[in-house]
Amino acid sequence: MDNINTFRQLYLACKENNKRIYEVALDYEVSQGEYSEYQIRLQAKKSLDAMVEAIKTGLKSTELSPSGFSGNDCDKLQKRYEKSTSVLGCVAQKIMTYALATSEQNLRMGKIVACPTAGSCGIVPAVLIAYAEEFNISETDMINALITAGEIGKLVSEKMALAGAVGGCQAECGVASAMASAALTQMRGGNVKQIINASTLALKNILGLTCDPVCGLVEIPCVKRNPFLAIHAVTASELAMADIISKIPADEVVDAMEQTGKLMSPLLKESSQGGLAKTKTAISLEKNIGSFVKY
Amino acid sequence: MHKSSIIDIISPIMAGPSSSHTAGAVRLGLLAKNVYNTVPHKITFKLYNSYARTGLGHGTDKGLLAGILGFSVDDERIKTVFETPEAKSLNYEFEFLEDFNRHPNAVDFVFEGELNMKISGNSVGAGEIELTKINDFQTKLDGKYNTVFTVYKDVPGVISKVTGLIQEDNVNIASLHCDRSAKGRDASMCICIDGDLSKNCLNVLTNFSDMYVVRYIKKLES
Numbered sequence: 405m406d407n408i409n410t411f412r413q414l415y416l417a418c419k420e421n422n423k424r425i426y427e428v429a430l431d432y433e434v435s436q437g438e439y440s441e442y443q444i445r446l447q448a449k450k451s452l453d454a455m456v457e458a459i460k461t462g463l464k465s466t467e468l469s470p471s472g473f474s475g476n477d478c479d480k481l482q483k484r485y486e487k488s489t490s491v492l493g494c495v496a497q498k499i500m501t502y503a504l505a506t507s508e509q510n511l512r513m514g515k516i517v518a519c520p521t522a523g524s525c526g527i528v529p530a531v532l533i534a535y536a537e538e539f540n541i542s543e544t545d546m547i548n549a550l551i552t553a554g555e556i557g558k559l560v561s562e563k564m565a566l567a568g569a570v571g572g573c574q575a576e577c578g579v580a581s582a583m584a585s586a587a588l589t590q591m592r593g594g595n596v597k598q599i600i601n602a603s604t605l606a607l608k609n610i611l612g613l614t615c616d617p618v619c620g621l622v623e624i625p626c627v628k629r630n631p632f633l634a635i636h637a638v639t640a641s642e643l644a645m646a647d648i649i650s651k652i653p654a655d656e657v658v659d660a661m662e663q664t665g666k667l668m669s670p671l672l673k674e675s676s677q678g679g680l681a682k683t684k685t686a687i688s689l690e691k692n693i694g695s696f697v698k699y
Numbered sequence: 700m701h702k703s704s705i706i707d708i709i710s711p712i713m714a715g716p717s718s719s720h721t722a723g724a725v726r727l728g729l730l731a732k733n734v735y736n737t738v739p740h741k742i743t744f745k746l747y748n749s750y751a752r753t754g755l756g757h758g759t760d761k762g763l764l765a766g767i768l769g770f771s772v773d774d775e776r777i778k779t780v781f782e783t784p785e786a787k788s789l790n791y792e793f794e795f796l797e798d799f800n801r802h803p804n805a806v807d808f809v810f811e812g813e814l815n816m817k818i819s820g821n822s823v824g825a826g827e828i829e830l831t832k833i834n835d836f837q838t839k840l841d842g843k844y845n846t847v848f849t850v851y852k853d854v855p856g857v858i859s860k861v862t863g864l865i866q867e868d869n870v871n872i873a874s875l876h877c878d879r880s881a882k883g884r885d886a887s888m889c890i891c892i893d894g895d896l897s898k899n900c901l902n903v904l905t906n907f908s909d910m911y912v913v914r915y916i917k918k919l920e921s
Contacts, residue, residue: 433704447706454712454773469716471756510715513758513778520708521825522718554705561703567719567824569803583708620753622716676753693756
């Protein structure tokens with residue numbers, strides 16, 4: 405089987421064989437000899453189960469993180485939605501709640517799925533599971549959607565490492581959002597072009613997002629960024645389903661992202677030496693945190 | 700080297716909050732445990748730079764200890780590892796240091812016991828790790844391959860004897876990395892292989908003359 409290292413190659417392989425993205429992605433991986441289709445589907449199923457579990461546990465908990473900075477926002481959001489409905493409707497409401505639930509589970513050392521990373525762990529599950537619940541999507545279709553998302557993340561990772569220290573948050577939450585938009589578009593029955601466009605639009609709109617965590621912890625701004633970028637993924641899918649296309653093709657957007665990551669100052673790439681991490685409030689939080697973070 | 704797979708993107712299932720500072724720490728501990736391979740009287744964990752500064756907020760200390768105890772990255776006990784009977788029966792301590800010559804996420808495991816050993820490693824991002832030094836020897840261990848690590852007397856023919864033995868076991872060598880302290884003194888070999896070595900092969904290897912240390916380090920689950 406020919407190499408599939410770019411979005412262009414993925415698109416052509418789908419078109420040529422009249423297959424969906426997850427089918428071509430599976431064919432390709434199997435042809436590489438490292439994993440069988442069964443192994444990949446089994447991991448996807450395990451990851452999906454762990455995502456559901458993290459949401460369930462996260463929805464019920466108000467336990468704060470070791471720093472005490474966060475941990476009770478999902479509870480606040482749920483209480484609000486008991487009284488009033490989101491202006492975006494109940495799917496979006498569920499997506500935001502699930503993203504916070506997962507993200508808060510992460511900071512209290514709960515079990516989550518790094519998808520693609522731990523800091524961005526709330527985005528893909530929120531969009532995938534909230535939509536599947538509301539629209540009665542079967543487990544097999546959810547797994548196909550997760551594999552589709554995985555293929556998008558993999559193609560980006562061929563060009564750049566998915567790590568805040570390398571590419572800023574565009575490479576973590578940004579890529580998670582692109583993956584989530586692909587999963588959503590797959591579940592909605594979007595065609596291959598629409599799925600690739602959804603992830604391209606999501607990625608394009610998040611170029612340059614910095615990684616400047618306060619006190620070096622995966623908390624501020626990471627936790628709240630998860631519900632934001634989950635909804636961002638929905639916007640991308642909405643546009644793509646209307647056949648709105650990205651004028652800049654997917655592979656060029658990834659190139660731009662890689663270049664942007666390189667141009668970004670190291671102060672803004674997970675080093676906590678700039679941006680939000682060096683604000684007056686962040687510095688004072690850093691002083692108070694001294695009691696538990698030894699040096 | 701290892702090509703990225705969809706599986707890498709949609710996993711691991713892990714205890715939060717950070718792939719580099721939590722899951723990476725567990726994996727470093729697991730690999731170091733496999734290298735040391737016996738129960739120590741005491742372990743000192745030396746955390747450097749970002750690992751030292753933000754480690755406690757990320758549970759890096761818990762992760763390193765959990766790895767040494769053999770817990771996997773998704774083990775529910777990581778969060779409360781200090782309270783586990785396994786941890787209570789172990790003598791350990793943590794040091795938090797700064798050294799700009801080291802990687803941002805660097806750690807030393809200092810084992811004391813019948814065998815003293817110092818193992819250094821880094822968490823290089825997204826849960827990926829590397830052990831860079833065992834005692835004074837440079838190594839390249841990332842947990843992705845089954846690996847033979849040996850310390851032996853630096854005399855002619857040892858490398859050929861060892862690789863010949865692996866060939867007889869019908870196993871392919873993926874990479875081979877050697878280092879030595881000084882000519883004619885101690886040397887080390889780090890051999891990453893495809894597949895698995897037989898027990899018999901390992902027995903023969905362990906009983907070679909001039910071999911001081913032989914470890915078979917199984918690859919980590921991804």
